[in-house]
Amino acid sequence: MKAKQGLSTKCVHAGKTVCGRVAPVASPIFQTSTYYYPKEESAGYIYTRIENPTQEVVEEKIAALEGGREGLVFSSGMAAITTTVLSTVGEGGHLIAFEDLYGNTYTFFKSGLEKYGIDVTLIKAKDATGIGRFIRKNTKAVFLESPTNPLMRIVDIPKVAKVAHKKSVKVIVDNTFATPINQRPLELGADIVVHSGSKYLNGHSDVISGLMAGNRENVQEIKELRTTLGGCLDPHASYLLQRGMMTLSIRMAKHNDNGQRVAEFLENHKKIDRVHYPGLSSHPDHELAKSMMHGFGGMLSFEVKGRRKEANRFLKELKLLLAAPSLGGVETLISVPAETSHSYLSRKERLGQGIKDNLVRMSVGIEDFQDIKRDLNQALSKI
Ligand SMILES: Cc1ncc(COP(=O)(O)O)c(C=O)c1O
Structure with missing residues (x-):
């Protein structure tokens, strides 16, 4: 059996790029908007809003660190959150969210989502144990942050996931404050993890970015909407983000x-x-x-x-x-x-x-x- 790698090793090694016969140790920046079709078989890349090898380094790192099958990188944490929620809940759906949220997430849920035909119920962290009573027939997801901002309250992710899954409701966790070094929501029962990559993951206060990780089906659905809404991350910023992520474990x-x-x-x-x-x-x-x-x-x-x-x-x-x-x-x-x-x-x-x-x-x-x-x-x- 293949030995499981540690988190520091994943920070450094997950997501390597090999370009033909060239295998650079440092990740190259594929600063291109589009790709031409060579005479030999093409690698399948078309346009950077859809896919880019430098973005994929980040995506493989976040998937490895969070223990997800796949990951996606976005132009900001808010792009990751809005795209993930719109894709997961959809028109006519209902979202339950714990109200201790980052400001822009809170306003998007409180007043932004109804324009897209999505109903939202905001609940308190203390309601985690009784979350079942807020679930309706059209409830598609529960969204939470833990620890919360700024009082650092903790939401019981395994308990929320257990109740939500009984009704086929997905659990989305914003893991920005903890990072996968300190907490891995997918291992605790959540379905999707989102991040502002502008914080610990990048770690040097010089990049705005966002990420998500989950299973293949969830990620592919969200990727389709990312392609349409256009919230992908520029290759140069992707390079900086993957560089920051390499030292995440020692920084944390x-x-x-x-x-x-x-x-x-x-x-x-x-x-x-x-x-x-x-x-x-x-x-x-x-x-x-x-x-x-x-x-x-x-x-x-x-x-x-x-x-x-x-x-x-x-x-x-x-x-x-x-x-x-x-x-x-x-x-x-x-x-x-x-x-x-x-x-x-x-x-x-x-x-x-x-x-x-x-x-x-x-x-x-x-x-x-x-x-x-x-x-x-x-x-x-x-x-
Ligand atoms: C917990 C949390 N989630 C999401 C965001 C949004 O991230 P971004 O600023 O990268 O869009 C922030 C930003 O402060 C945050 O603190």
Whole structure:
């Protein structure tokens, strides 16, 4: 029997390109929009919106890492999500989604999908156990993120999948925060995984991209719609993405280590009211997180003592760490969700979701922990 490869090996080796007699170690960039037909038999490529060998390197890597049969790469995480959902649910269908979602996903579900004849029910993470009562005859899929943004709540993927599958409903998981290094939803029972590749998978804050993985039937259906909607990734960006993915495993090990140490440091800091990190035993879903995840990642949030003014003051005082939205890069990024990722919600809706004015979200990078700690400490001493 062929030995199963480890994740670090898959990051490096999955998706190799061989061009005729040339076998380059580094992946070539097939910077072409179209392909001519040589006299010998053609390799079958027609047009880069449909297929491109540099895109395929990324697609083979994500399929190998997530444990799916096949994968697809997209021009953004939102292109991956919109194409996957439109294809999987379709006109006349019904989607159930957990409401703790990335902002653009939330608005697409809340007000965008009805234009395409798709009904949506938004539910709370605590409804995971009773999800069966939301399933209708025309329900095609359940969509969730875990850990959620920014409170890092954990949804019980095996439980949701068990109930959904009894009614032939597919489960789609946005695995952007965890990455396949820390959590593999397909192994936990999900049918389709989607990602913003702009975050950890690329890892260097210099590419916008998206990915999905699943079985052949699901992927081929979604690929047809990707070809029509046109959300494929440019070959040069595909090259950068596959280059980033090669170091995903070692980057995640450092994000996990720094994330845990920063969470523990902040939890004991007198200027902090509360820390939300699934690796802390004080986190309400710590036991569930332990059962599903192989590491707790670099994403966390915390409430500084005071209000929004104090949260903003803290950000202004940072000297090394960067006040910026987005996440998953090698550098630590810090933002106030009330002003960035969750500014699309009314204050009432936001507070209803537990996202307070003094909440700060942190994407802990791979810098030395002592340097991160020093900067946090000096900025906190100013509020
Ligand atoms: C969890 C999550 N999913 C999807 C997206 C959308 O990805 P992109 O910005 O690559 O379109 C984001 C972006 O922040 C995200 O955080």
